[in-house]
Amino acid sequence: AHKLCMIPGPIEFHDDVLAQMATPATSHVDPSFIGEFGASLEMLRKIFKSAKGQPFIVAGSGTLGWDMVAANLVEPGENALVVNTGLFGDRFGECLQVYGAKVTHLHAPAIGAIPAHDEVVKAVKAQKYKVVTITHVDTSTGVLQDVKTLAKLIRDASPSTLVIVDGVCSVGGEDLDMDAWGVDVVLTASQKALGCPPGLCVVVASERAMQSFQTRVAPPTAYYASWAKWTPIMQAYEARKPSYFATPAVQTIKALHTSLQQLVAKPLAERYAQHVRISDHVKQTVLGWGLKLVPTDYAHAAHTLTAVYYPEGVAGPALLGALSGKGVVVAGGLHPKIAPTYFRIGHMGLSATHEAELKHIEQTLKHLESALREQGFAPKNATKAK
Ligand code: PMP
Known part of the structure; x- marks a missing residue:
């Protein structure tokens, strides 16, 4: 039987999304597929709120988005600042x-914390950076960054620096507005809050980022990840014209098309508010x-997942094993310094936004509570049996 996949991605998918993965072989230049690909690119502009940005959908995963940024926007020897959470x-x-970038990390003062904003300003004033990267939600710590504030601070302090956002664990679940916030690139993947199976890297680059790319001195330092190769392909699909550089993941893109349609069918603000509500519910329950x-700090905890320490005396593998035995899969810790001490519950996409699937969260919390009891921990304010 299928176990509920309540990890921070891949997440549970809608049946209509899944059905697209089982469609017959289709040419990547079939007019129906070109239409779906083109429409998906247009929907990305709406979701990322980038009226004139260049969207990319390329087979790969979120990691490919890093390669795209590194190979297309940073020339060897240029400086990059990583705001590290x-x-x-x-x-x-x-x-x-x-x-070939010269990388400086601005680390949070502790695991689970965020770097102080004046430290970020000080860092970007201290030397010239081609790019500053911000992880919107770091999936290893569950930390949410205030991208809106940081982007403004960075642009005010260093107007030519490109603001890059890793939105793998945020896009579709956390508020985002590339144009209003002055963000230059947001990269993500298909398998998290966009609600699609894994297999696609999704990136939107602002007009300014594309200008920076077009005026670089040396050619991009990658082949498959090169925007010189992919930009004309994306433009062709959007113009509903056939083109080819490397074969797109047809079925996965069809699945993404369906999940994006579901996503834009309702106001984005409503969707983000739903994520906040579910997140608060999960967090208040486990804190209780x-x-x-x-x-x-609760104020910088992500709304797409909850990262929580095991209570004293409870062994991680035993707890997660017991929970899996009850049909719910959550994720162990990922941050190398504290991995064995905590676990992570994903609550984004379908499980946060669709009425019928809200029961995913209830089932997860109910079984987690009983698994905790079996492991000898007595939750303080246990939820009342319904
Ligand atoms: N960035 C963040 C914040 C992530 O959570 C992940 C995946 N968990 C990645 C990048 C890498 O994405 P992928 O695993 O799809 O390559």
Whole structure:
């Protein structure tokens, strides 16, 4: 039997999305597919709120978005600042370095914390950075960054620096407005709050980022990740014309098309508010039991997942094993320094926004509570049996 997949991505998918994965072989230049691809690119502009940005949908995962930023926007020897709130900042920095960037990390003062805003300003004033990267939600710590405020501070302090957002664990679940906030690139993946199976890297680059790309001196330092290759392809699909550079993941893009249609069918603000409500419900429940969150302050805890420490005396593998035995899969810890001490519950997309699927969260909390009891922990304010 299928176990509920309540990890921070891949998430539970809608049946209509899944059905697209089982469609017959279709040419990547079939007019019906071109129409779906083109419409998906247009919907991305709405979701990322980038009227004139360039969207990309390329087979790969979120990680490919880092390669795209590194290979297309940073020339070897240029400086990159990573505003680091967890493992995914470490990894983005590692990727930038592979392409020859000089990477500086501005680390949060503690795991689960965020760097002080004046430290960010000080850093971007201290030397010239081509890009500053911000992880909107770091999936390893459950920390949410205030991208709106940070982007403004960075642009005010260093107008030519490109503001790059890793939105893998946020896009579709956390408020985002590229145009209003002055964000240059947002990269994400299909398998989280966009509600599609894994397999697609999704990126939107602002007009300013594309200008920076077009005026770079040396050619991009990658082949498959090169925007020189992909930009004409995306423009062709949007113009509903056939084109080819490398074969797109036809079925996965059809699935994305369906999930994006569901996403834009309702106001985005409503969707984000639903994520806040579900997140508060999960967090208040586990806090009520006496557990402790990984984010050091509730105000910067993400709304797409909850990262929470195991209570004292409860062994992680036993608890997660017991929960899985009850049909619910959550994720263990990921941050290398504290991995064995905490776990993560994903609550984005379908499970946060569709009436029928809200029961996913109830089932998760109910079974988690009984698994905790079986492991010898007595939750303080246990939920009343319904
Ligand atoms: N950034 C963040 C914030 C992530 O959560 C992840 C995946 N968990 C990635 C990047 C990498 O994405 P992917 O696993 O799809 O390559």
